[in-house]
Amino acid sequence: MNIIKRELRSNLKALIIWMCSISLVIFAASAEFGAFRDNPEIMEAMEGFEVMFQALGGSVTNMSTPEGFLSLMSIYLYLPLSIYGALLGSSIISKEERDRTAEYLFTLPIKRSQVLKRKIIAALIYQTFFVFYILLACTVFFSRYGLDSNFYSFIRYMFVGLTFISYIFMFIGMMLSSILKQYKKSGSITLAILIGTYMLNMLVGIVEELEFLKYVIPFQYFEVNEMLSGNIEVIFVLLSLLIIGSCVGAVFHFYRKRDLYI
Amino acid sequence: MNVIEFNNLTKYYGDVKGCENVNIQIKEGEIFGFIGPNGAGKSTTIRTMLSLIYPTSGSVTVFGKDAIEFGHEVRKDIGYLPSEIFYYDKMKVIDLLNYSASFYDHDCTEKIHELAEIMELDLTRKIQDLSYGNKKKVGIVQGLLHSPKLLILDEPTSGLDPLMQQKFFNLISEENKKGATVFFSSHILSEVQQLCDRVAIIKDGEIVKIQDVKELQTDNYKKFKITGLSLNHSKFGIEGVTQLVESEEEVTFFFKGDINEIVKILSTLKLKDVIIEEPTLEEIFMHYYE
Numbered sequence: 001m002n003i004i005k006r007e008l009r010s011n012l013k014a015l016i017i018w019m020c021s022i023s024l025v026i027f028a029a030s031a032e033f034g035a036f037r038d039n040p041e042i043m044e045a046m047e048g049f050e051v052m053f054q055a056l057g058g059s060v061t062n063m064s065t066p067e068g069f070l071s072l073m074s075i076y077l078y079l080p081l082s083i084y085g086a087l088l089g090s091s092i093i094s095k096e097e098r099d100r101t102a103e104y105l106f107t108l109p110i111k112r113s114q115v116l117k118r119k120i121i122a123a124l125i126y127q128t129f130f131v132f133y134i135l136l137a138c139t140v141f142f143s144r145y146g147l148d149s150n151f152y153s154f155i156r157y158m159f160v161g162l163t164f165i166s167y168i169f170m171f172i173g174m175m176l177s178s179i180l181k182q183y184k185k186s187g188s189i190t191l192a193i194l195i196g197t198y199m200l201n202m203l204v205g206i207v208e209e210l211e212f213l214k215y216v217i218p219f220q221y222f223e224v225n226e227m228l229s230g231n232i233e234v235i236f237v238l239l240s241l242l243i244i245g246s247c248v249g250a251v252f253h254f255y256r257k258r259d260l261y262i
Numbered sequence: 263m264n265v266i267e268f269n270n271l272t273k274y275y276g277d278v279k280g281c282e283n284v285n286i287q288i289k290e291g292e293i294f295g296f297i298g299p300n301g302a303g304k305s306t307t308i309r310t311m312l313s314l315i316y317p318t319s320g321s322v323t324v325f326g327k328d329a330i331e332f333g334h335e336v337r338k339d340i341g342y343l344p345s346e347i348f349y350y351d352k353m354k355v356i357d358l359l360n361y362s363a364s365f366y367d368h369d370c371t372e373k374i375h376e377l378a379e380i381m382e383l384d385l386t387r388k389i390q391d392l393s394y395g396n397k398k399k400v401g402i403v404q405g406l407l408h409s410p411k412l413l414i415l416d417e418p419t420s421g422l423d424p425l426m427q428q429k430f431f432n433l434i435s436e437e438n439k440k441g442a443t444v445f446f447s448s449h450i451l452s453e454v455q456q457l458c459d460r461v462a463i464i465k466d467g468e469i470v471k472i473q474d475v476k477e478l479q480t481d482n483y484k485k486f487k488i489t490g491l492s493l494n495h496s497k498f499g500i501e502g503v504t505q506l507v508e509s510e511e512e513v514t515f516f517f518k519g520d521i522n523e524i525v526k527i528l529s530t531l532k533l534k535d536v537i538i539e540e541p542t543l544e545e546i547f548m549h550y551y552e
Contacts (some may be wrong), residue, residue, distance in 0.1 A: 002364040010350070099350070102314070107314065109337040109338040109366065110337075259316060
């Protein structure tokens with residue numbers, strides 16, 4: 001319990017900062033949506049950009065409903081949430097060696113695997129809380145436009161999508177800081193993977209021949225259009241679970257057996 | 263009973279040798295010194311014992327249990343003071359100590375305050391505001407707060423002023439009288455001399471000698487300083503003489519062996535003065551590092 005509490009306390013400040021900035025993003029989006037919705041001329045003008053919308057994985061018709069609008073800007077929820085997860089995951093493991101506190105923590109009467117378990121629980125608590133917070137903020141900021149059951153259904157699917165994607169990057173971060181000799185770089189390498197897959201994601205949206213790549217791009221796993229129509233492909237849920245499971249396995253396997261860098 | 267047993271402990275970092283074939287048995291209630299210069303493998307040996315790093319081959323048992331497999335169990339009774347202290351910077355001293363205490367089964371509050379008073383440690387300050395010496399004091403309190411049966415000290419006195427050093431030594435002696443075994447690693451010989459019963463000397467990752475501290479001084483070498491006239495006739499080049507420095511007026515050397523041999527040679531010379539001394543531990547130590 002004590003380790004979980006300590007981790008929660010030491011990571012609280014970062015979480016609050018992230019929550020504040022994402023609130024701003026969602027608030028701005030909701031204001032923007034208000035402007036579009038009340039102005040049919042803008043909507044008409046937007047129809048000219050149908051190709052661009054398709055690249056983003058959407059359609060211009062999405063612009064008229066709150067859930068449709070959210071689906072268009074969903075990458076701006078996925079990205080910060082995943083970046084937060086990547087940084088949290090990699091730092092929660094590597095910081096003990098980076099700050100040279102490993103020599104203290106791991107000479108206490110506790111197994112390495114127990115430390116890892118508690119750190120993972122702490123990270124999961126914050127990551128999940130952040131997902132909840134984002135969706136709550138979306139609901140609150142968009143509530144003035146009258147929300148129907150379609151919106152809440154979309155939010156439920158978004159919860160699944162956001163949770164899985166951000167867990168994936170969080171656990172990749174944890175895995176890299178457990179495996180890499182250059183544990184200090186685990187954060188930046190995880191971010192590089194994240195940005196890389198995001199770029200690919202954009203590319204796959206435009207170039208149809210690259211469709212097969214979608215299995216290695218977490219951002220492609222939970223397509224917003226599918227979610228709008230109340231669908232999630234089970235294969236990608238399984239794939240996400242597989243990635244997360246392998247990362248957790250790797251964390252325990254490698255971190256328990258390796259020399260700590262002191 | 264042996265509290266610690268190193269059995270052929272070997273640790274390589276890739277191709278770099280940390281320590282090799284370390285064999286030491288440390289008895290219960292003993293204060294055991296571990297001497298060697300920087301980089302000789304002292305910390306490597308200690309960190310393996312604490313399963314911070316894993317041995318390449320060989321094993322360490324602590325309290326009769328394998329120190330790697332049952333690491334978390336044996337660490338309940340180990341107090342460790344690392345050579346460099348790093349704690350969570352933003353925590354207050356008292357919070358850190360309570361956090362440490364929360365990993366042990368019994369209540370340590372009283373002991374924390376008792377130790378802090380002895381070491382004159384301000385419990386309300388943040389770790390990041392502490393000086394090097396004060397951090398060391400936190401380390402001492404943290405290492406002792408659970409009344410461990412085995413104390414592992416890795417160059418514990420660096421950063422402490424002489425007064426605090428003395429207080430610290432008193433603390434260690436007291437814990438030892440209560441039954442704690444002490445493993446004391448250092449490169450400062452005088453403190454080992456002051457505190458330890460036995461000592462192991464480590465050089466380039468290998469143990470060169472394990473001996474009683476007293477024996478190390480008395481039964482081994484004598485330091486000779488002879489002054490007189492026309493002494494430079496290479497008469498002292500006999501077996502057992504080392505570090506011989508000869509000049510017309512003065513000859514100095516270390517000798518180990520039958521003292522009568524030296525007396526015979528001396529009787530043939532015209533002397534002004536003869537000084538025969540116990541070498542200091544430093545001088546003995548240098549001998550192993552020639």
